[in-house]
Amino acid sequence: MSRACQTVVCKLDEMQDPGSRGFVLSLNEQLYDVFIVRQGQQVFSYLNSCPHTGGPLDWVPDQFLSLEKNYIQCATHNALFRFNDGYCVAGPCAGTRLTAVPVVIESGEIIILHGNLHADN
Numbered sequence: 001m002s003r004a005c006q007t008v009v010c011k012l013d014e015m016q017d018p019g020s021r022g023f024v025l026s027l028n029e030q031l032y033d034v035f036i037v038r039q040g041q042q043v044f045s046y047l048n049s050c051p052h053t054g055g056p057l058d059w060v061p062d063q064f065l066s067l068e069k070n071y072i073q074c075a076t077h078n079a080l081f082r083f084n085d086g087y088c089v090a091g092p093c094a095g096t097r098l099t100a101v102p103v104v105i106e107s108g109e110i111i112i113l114h115g116n117l118h119a120d121n
C-alpha cells in the first residue's frame, strides 16, 4: 500500500532476524532500489547502491548480509557496512556510507518514508 510519502513494504514478522529484503519503490515514475535489514525489533533501510561503484549490493535477491549476519555485505567486492548507520568498516570503500532511507515500524508493519527520495529529484 502506498500513501502520499510512505510505503508499507512488509510486516516485521515476515523478515528473518537478523535478515534482509530488497524492494523496488515506484515513485513519481522513477524506480528506487532499496533494502531493509532487521535486527531484533529494529529495522534499517538504505538505497541498494554501493558507494564503491554505484552498483547493487546483492547478487542473490534479498541477500544483503555477511555469512555471520553481523554486517551488510556488498557481493561485488565484499565491502562490509554496519547495520545501524551504513558506515563501511572494511573493503574498497572503507570510511564511506550507504545512503540511508528513513524507515519506521508501526503496528508491526515496516514503512519506508520516502519524502527525501522525492526531494533528491
Ligand code: FES
Residues within 6 Å of the ligand: 050, 051, 052, 053, 054, 055, 057, 074, 075, 076, 077, 078, 079, 091, 092, 093
Ligand atoms: S561494488 Fe561494492 S565493494 Fe565494490
